[in-house]
Amino acid sequence: MIKRFTVLPILLSVLGACATAPSSDPRALAVAQQAGDPGCSMPMLVATGGPAPRNPGTLAIRWTGFTNYELVYDGQVILLDTYFDRGSTFPPLGFSAADVKRADLILLGHGHVDHMSDAAFVGTRTGALVVGAPVTTEKLLTQPIPKAQVRTVTGRGGELMRFKGFTVEPILGKHGDPPPNVAKAFGDALRTTTTPPAPGQAAELARIRTLGISGDPRVVTEGTIAFLFTFDNGFRLMYRNSGGAVSEYEKAVMERVGRVDVALVAVSASYVQELTVKQALEHARTYRPDVYIPGHHDGSYNNLWRATEPLFQALKDDNPNIITVSRSYREPVCFDTENNIQRKRQGG
Numbered sequence: 001m002i003k004r005f006t007v008l009p010i011l012l013s014v015l016g017a018c019a020t021a022p023s024s025d026p027r028a029l030a031v032a033q034q035a036g037d038p039g040c041s042m043p044m045l046v047a048t049g050g051p052a053p054r055n056p057g058t059l060a061i062r063w064t065g066f067t068n069y070e071l072v073y074d075g076q077v078i079l080l081d082t083y084f085d086r087g088s089t090f091p092p093l094g095f096s097a098a099d100v101k102r103a104d105l106i107l108l109g110h111g112h113v114d115h116m117s118d119a120a121f122v123g124t125r126t127g128a129l130v131v132g133a134p135v136t137t138e139k140l141l142t143q144p145i146p147k148a149q150v151r152t153v154t155g156r157g158g159e160l161m162r163f164k165g166f167t168v169e170p171i172l173g174k175h176g177d178p179p180p181n182v183a184k185a186f187g188d189a190l191r192t193t194t195t196p197p198a199p200g201q202a203a204e205l206a207r208i209r210t211l212g213i214s215g216d217p218r219v220v221t222e223g224t225i226a227f228l229f230t231f232d233n234g235f236r237l238m239y240r241n242s243g244g245a246v247s248e249y250e251k252a253v254m255e256r257v258g259r260v261d262v263a264l265v266a267v268s269a270s271y272v273q274e275l276t277v278k279q280a281l282e283h284a285r286t287y288r289p290d291v292y293i294p295g296h297h298d299g300s301y302n303n304l305w306r307a308t309e310p311l312f313q314a315l316k317d318d319n320p321n322i323i324t325v326s327r328s329y330r331e332p333v334c335f336d337t338e339n340n341i342q343r344k345r346q347g348g
């Protein structure tokens with residue numbers, strides 16, 4: 001009993017410190033600025049009523065499963081993908097699509113269900129502009145959403161979009177294409193070793209599946225768009241929501257801009273590390289980010305999460321300076337955008 005009493009206060013103080021610790025810029029450039037800022041520590045989306053960072057130059061990034069992220073910058077809420085109501089076979093995200101009340105911009109990297117199922121619903125209720133490839137917006141417009149809110153981009157150049165304090169450049173990428181023999185082997189193994197969805201859950205999944213594209217080969221070749229954010233102060237962020245090969249369009253853009261500060265990149269769906277590592281290395285060598293934040297590594301209860309640590313290790317073996325960051329659902333990562341590669345290059 002005595003031991004318990006002595007250990008408990010220590011435990012509580014450790015837990016207390018964790019609960020109040022600020023979520024700092026992984027590059028340790030803005031720790032003081034962000035200290036005590038609820039916008040950089042609260043695990044609640046600004047879209048659902050959480051606090052925005054105090055400093056308008058702070059970029060807050062929250063991951064909410066698959067390649068869904070919320071970006072908050074200078075009072076604006078940007079949602080990357082919209083796949084929130086995933087059904088009861090998935091770990092809960094801590095909020096639902098109905099909780100999302102604020103968004104200014106929604107970017108859909110491609111139109112498979114696990115990237116766009118809530119786009120029409122959230123777009124309509126927030127009034128956000130929703131951007132996607134032709135095959136994506138074609139699917140979106142079969143659902144109830146005002147046509148004027150939907151913008152189609154091809155990612156083939158000349159489509160730079162300007163917003164308050166930043167631009168977004170759509171770039172045609174390529175969807176992942178896992179080897180069928182690997183996908184089949186793992187699929188078979190998972191089917192025989194995990195609990196299958198109950199009939200009600202299967203119906204739920206089938207209903208959600210109708211909200212995205214299935215079986216259209218255009219998604220792979222002309223439906224996957226990477227989005228490059230360039231903030232007016234030079235800070236850059238690349239968003240890439242499928243773990244596919246780098247396209248010629250992406251190579252051309254990166255030759256022009258050099259590097260990005262942050263890359264939000266999907267982990268390849270190829271299961272085996274030999275393949276996922278290879279793909280992550282191609283992404284990192286192309287975007288050359290200071291900070292690599294993976295996505296698409298979570299899964300349903302009867303599927304596998306994609307391990308990020310082997311990727312992180314391989315990326316660091318390739319480039320010891322790269323910073324890898326992976327947080328839980330909704331936990332913010334904040335960046336002081338004033339500190340960026342462009343500025344340093346210009347001696348600013």
Ligand SMILES: [Zn+2]
Nearest residue numbers: 110112175242
């Ligand atoms: Zn997909």
